[in-house]
Amino acid sequence: MTIALFVFRIFAGKIGRTVADSFSYKKFDYNNVYAWISVHHIVQMLIALAIILVLSKLLKVDFGFKLGDIKEGKKYLKLDWAISCIFPNMMLIITFMAIQTTEETSTLSAESV
Numbered sequence: 001m002t003i004a005l006f007v008f009r010i011f012a013g014k015i016g017r018t019v020a021d022s023f024s025y026k027k028f029d030y031n032n033v034y035a036w037i038s039v040h041h042i043v044q045m046l047i048a049l050a051i052i053l054v055l056s057k058l059l060k061v062d063f064g065f066k067l068g069d070i071k072e073g074k075k076y077l078k079l080d081w082a083i084s085c086i087f088p089n090m091m092l093i094i095t096f097m098a099i100q101t102t103e104e105t106s107t108l109s110a111e112s113v
Contacts, residue, residue, distance in 0.1 A: 008051065016043040 017040060025035035052063055 008048075012044045012047045013040075015047060016040040019043045 020036045020040040020043065023035075023039060025032055029035035052065075055061060056063055
């Protein structure tokens with residue numbers, strides 16, 4: 001099973017890379033930083049979902065992709081949202097308090113940048 005998982009990871013990565021390389025992202029991602037890796041990971045996800053679908057039909061295995069307890073899901077969604085809002089702001093405050101701002105005495109010019 002471990003070897004099959006390893007082969008899947010290699011296969012999905014190479015297919016994702018091939019599909020991502022087949023597009024040009026220069027119109028909206030000038031530095032080619034975000035769009036390529038997004039397409040690469042989306043292709044990997046689609047391959048994994050296709051394999052899960054095939055395995056669930058062949059082996060009659062339930063992978064748990066169904067609606068669960070909606071109240072509990074909302075509770076965890078609210079908790080995740082709160083943590084996602086509070087943590088970055090706390091880090092911003094800590095960073096702001098840790099860095100002492102100093103007044104810049106030199107003038108900003110093309111040579112100083």
